[in-house]
Amino acid sequence: MSRIQKLDAALIAQIAAGEVIESPAAIVKELVENALDAGATSIDIRVLGDGFDEIQVRDNGTGIVAADLELAVTSFATSKISSLEDLLKARTMGFRGEALGSIASVSRLTIESRSKAEEHGSSIQVDEHGRQIAPAAIDAGTRVVVRDLFYNVPVRRDYYQNVAKTRKQLSEMFIALAVASPGVAFRYDNAIDEPVVLSRQAAVIGRMQGIWGEKIAQDVMPLYHEVNGIALEGYISRFYFYRTHASDVRFWVNRRPVVYKPLVMLLRNAYGELMPKGRFPFAALFLSLPETEVDVNVHPQKREVRFRDEKRVLSLLRDAFHRTISEGGGIAAHSMVRMPGNMPATAGLSREEPPDQRDATAFHLPLFEKAPENFTEAGAELSASAQARPAVPQNLVLHSRIFNTFIVATNDEGLFLIDQHTAHERINYERFLRRLAEKRDMAQQLATPVALGIAAPDRGRILAKRDTLAVMGFMLEDLGPAGLALTSVPSYLDPGEEGDALQKAVAIIEHDEEADSAVLFDQLAKDLSCRHAIRKGETASLTDFAELIDQLRRCASPLRCPHGRPTIVRIDEREIFSYFKRQV
Template sequence: MNRISILDPALADKIAAGEVVERPSSVVKELVENSIDAKATQIQIRIIDGGRTLIEVKDNGIGMSKEDAILSIRRHATSKIKTDYDLFSIQTMGFRGEALSAISSVSKFTLMTCEENQVGTKLVCLNSEVVRIEPCALTRGTIIQVEELFYNTPARLKYLKADSSEFSAILDITNKLALAHPEISFSLYSNQKLMFQTSGKDDIIEILSEIFGLQVAKNMHYFEKQTHDFKIYGYTSSISFSKSNRYSIFTYVNGRYIKNKGLTDSVIEGYHELLFENRYPFTVLYIEADPTILDVNIHPTKQDIRISKEFDLRKLIKETIHETLTQTKKINEIRMSSTRQEQQPIQPFFDFSIQEKEETYPSSFTQMENSNETEFVIPQSLPHQEDHYYLPIGQIHGTYIVAQSQDGFIIIDQHAAAERIRYERYQKLFLENHHSIDLLFPLVIELSNSDYQELLPHLSLLKEVKIDAELFGNNAIKITHVPYYLDKIDLKTYVETLIQQIIQNKKIDLNALKDYAIATLACKASLKANAHLSFADMEKIIHDLFACQNPYTCPHGRPTLLKYTLQELQKAFKRT
């Protein structure tokens, strides 16, 4: 008895749809890419209920004949490749001939299309089968309607996320497609409301403004460079504008959005020593290359590709980005401003000099002791503090404090120590219902349109971490009240970091968010490396550190100190 059989075509299409159609945003991507290949100059996307109820993509492309329309929903039917050579020199967005077949197998699918000066054709499909064909009145172009997505695959339907999350993913893919093709006019509607629009005037800065806001767009720098194999160009942000994640680095190869960690890392490496740790730029990187050195046929989504001579390309990207940033006046202005503010002498390897009384380290550490926060200082009578008194003897590289006791010495990371001290203080402050201060000038934070949509359902969480926020215009929020103890930090960076934490963690744990807020606040308000300390300052850090409940690690888990006994030192020098 035979046990192997050929799958029913409808079942095979549903299996294939599992790779091509993961969620509503996958449908939008495939349909819009078809419109781009059809030479459309205007693409309109309509979404109802996050794509569950309706996804409609309308374009003014070249359209299809009746015969091509019928073939288009057949699996592996395509107009884009015909030979082996075509497969290895892809110049279109699509080529596999799977998208329409897969989409029509898991939805109620309607296609209306018309070539120029011809009669239009309307197809209605169920389970990849055409159930009705009729003429329709339509100007040149194509309209595809996808209704009740996953109606016949309940398991897939069950795991769709909230409508707002699904629409955010659709908005994100629309952003990427619009940046890939600034010559095309895009418009995106959600529940009859216009959410995103571009003019199609080939103006990348205009699209960046629509996505990230005007301030970011105004601070983008153009770069361009060409070698024998590659041409790269695009825009990258000045060092004064950055994010806490790398999701705003967009990479395109021959007009196709791709995901490639190596190329993204090359952009980040171009900012080496120019951005703070864990801060990332806004970048749009366009790469043009001969299609024969690219392999797009790796995954049905076509976002993963292989590139010959990738090492050379990564080097080119890194060097071009770095040259662009170092040549701009913005860098010099910030450096000059920083130099005027600090005027810090370079620290010797060991600093044993007696400091003048007025020379204290340039954080708000001492100021904090003089503020109202002193009444919340943790009690400083822990047993181990009296048993092991450490006397500071100097600094190493303006970053590490060296202190000795009767039985040895310790080396303290002054930033990690200050973080621990402030963390435990802010923990106590956070539990108290302290008064807020009104900001003289409310802080307006512009978000990318996709981040804004993601934040909306969770905006109240900012209130839980003592930040009063309200909606303000398109894709922006306004901060009006903050706790008084936030006046010592860069408030904008702090709030942006909290927002990214909320967006990235879909299932928000309020206690974890509060702990993250306290740890972040402690980090941003703390003493930095290469700060010139007096002996009084060093003594105070040591005293306050050992007053903490956990003096041995910072809130992020890094050690605050290393301890060496006199016996270990004598053994190392072979004195015992």
Template structure:
């Protein structure tokens, strides 16, 4: 049998390895920004065209590279960050693997211009698909500039599976936030298709967060700070007003490196347990500083996963720090041992009248009688004695009435499209389900899905007819948005007005709300709009191409009543009425069941 195992050419091996490191344009942005920071850059610019497909350019004013280093930087596993294996446990830089530039050069056309401060001229290196094209002297400023053009030009399958420009731009900005927040002492400029998205001067952490997340964050962030021998914790956590129904504004940084950590997220989430409604996710920007040797960041090529030496202890410290921060600002009750550190010593007060303590005695108390039964009996007897049995005949009033006299089933819910006759009496279970009797058994309705269905059909009808009622605000409300939110919302303003949401562009990243649908009564319109935007941005697609169905779906999700909301009999009655007036009351717009019927036969089988 002939030999069949062969070494792959470097160009093919590089493309395979690049699949782990460079998954989309945002991966290139992340690696180049981290390189600029490691080079000591204090002013960094990011220029993107066509969401990174055509161009990604990062320029810094850092240390620059020599002629030899500029060429060597594109070799796989070539790095200035570490020298030996032990260095992996004392990493102080963002990068260290020596894979990023080789991976980028394998799937794109790359031009590098760099110059050190003590050199008169710089160096330009050109590489395309791992193929070295040339190197020559060039006039340039001190620092480094990377131009990455035509990403995935030699791997059409990878390019084909990229999402829309809006989606890819969203991922690019996510990576930018993860770098810009911890390195708030660095100035950043971001351009997309010749439009300036961000111009962030060097500032404090809070100022950087507000510039990125919007002015509403300023009044709704709480500072936390905790120093221990194991870990130092600092940053900001959001008040309940900043919580959302979806993930997005949760940031952990370990030694200024963004990480994902589900276990530590639980430490934060549990601190909010009793102050946030079910399903709400708190916002936070938390920095953990630990000795480099106590963590392992060499787990995944993206370096967003880390292992801690003492994870459980850090969990406890983080949980306590978040609870302390919430308690200081009276968001939750807290035990503050330092606030009343002085010990109270009893002091004899002269000329004080001494009284015999009163003892409450219940002559009817029987220690062998069940407390619950005795309590009910005593309460009932007390009420009878207090009224001295006046108007005793009223005790029996109403017993002679028959159910038919009080009202029959036929008087309730006469909609022709009802599959079952409903009793008109409702029970709510755990703030989630509405239960009512029907002829064939019990009907169980998911209250949130039911409300979503009702709102979806209303919004969709309004978008089609363009005649949805709008309840005008007494005082128009200005809403400040992040740059990303603002650019995403603008193409949809006309469609939203058809749905009863009277929003108008105010310029400078702001919109003004003049009116909203009557269904929003009792809710904060600004919160509804932000949630709607957040949910819509999580989906794929261009905002200019978003159809009426998607707008209606996301509006319904954002404004429907949450699980846990207690409903009155009248509210449950009205919701059931409105549900069965819908075109399809059995299923939500995304195909989930809204209701089910437990038959009498099933109930009888369970109780045999």
């Protein structure tokens, strides 16, 4: 007797539903996506009992013709694709034809619909008793009502005992769908809170204001970056605006909300020290690319995607974030921090002693190289807006240094505070990148090899990176039982820091195994630029500061250090007057 048997249709549907319909939020997602695919311009979502008692979605889309109603609740029946080629190029939100069938297998489902080509509507009801088709009084469009979710799968229903979590999932799903479709009017009613009503908007920022309030437009920076047919656009936080968790980083690929794990790390790296530890940026980002470049059919709920060329996508994301953050917000004080409206002007300014009384041991910026007048950061192609925007102000009059850290300067535009450390970091960083762009030999032969005190179990791990380390300027020799020795190091290292720099280089490589040598060098350059920069309290003079500002003015991206912190903050005339409750 055969022990293998074919499963019946009802059991197959239940198994499929376990992958597609795992929560009330998944029901809302599938039904709203169907409405969007039907061309709806108005969608009404109503939820009772946190989605377990009833979920209702009403739209004004094209509707379902009466002859197709029964097929609509049959698994793997769809009007959206008909071949493998269609699947690979699917542009619609849904395409598998399994959502309604899966929903029907774990709930009591009613669909009422009228096609715009028909005079009368029809309905189908699916429950444990079977299917019933009947006429329906409904305007053009579709209403789907899902009742008693998981009534026949009690374990799954009992799993959702955390009411707050279920409501959060529902609201997050509503936000993800609504933000991506600003041209569609939405209404969301969970029978507990005030209904959320969103009118149609011409742009995403208008929809964001409807959800997060009018002020969100001030708290975010617009982003747009396109390379070879792949475009990223949206909004990311200004530097004072951050969240306590990563869930406010939202990402859509071809309008489909997805989870992309590298995204948060890329954003955090781009913000650097501008983002406090344990905090996360706010972001609403939309990636658009040809359908053949992304596989959306790798996850049952389509929450994840796979890119044909992920390195290319990662590079685009990284470049877009760094460019926007380095250019965004200008150098006005109000763009960096929230300043209380009643903040008193308490910081006094003191003048530096005359030049002839300066300390004879003044710091003379030993890492500076005289750069060509027109040098720019290696590989950097500044956007038109960056080229047009003023960078380091001209005609600055230097006055003093306060807190042993900030240079005080003025001109006709206002008061400027220059962070000596971050400014010097930027200068050093672009110097290192300039060397790389000029393809100078970064390795400097050591007169005497430097023995490395690396434990035997770690030697193989470091030797495995030998080729990549060589590109970064580190040449290793394996001395067998005697250990490892450095025979060459990057020429910009100071004596005594060879071992620490090597360990830092290895850590950088291990953090991103896929990165190319230029990215690895960039990370090391950022670390070393910081180490070589002037520190708080180091002796310096106004002449030194003038030289520093002159060198900073020559940089391609002078307003931020390599880690993203500002180099200059401006407090303009209007701001200063406002502290004293006066008008200019």
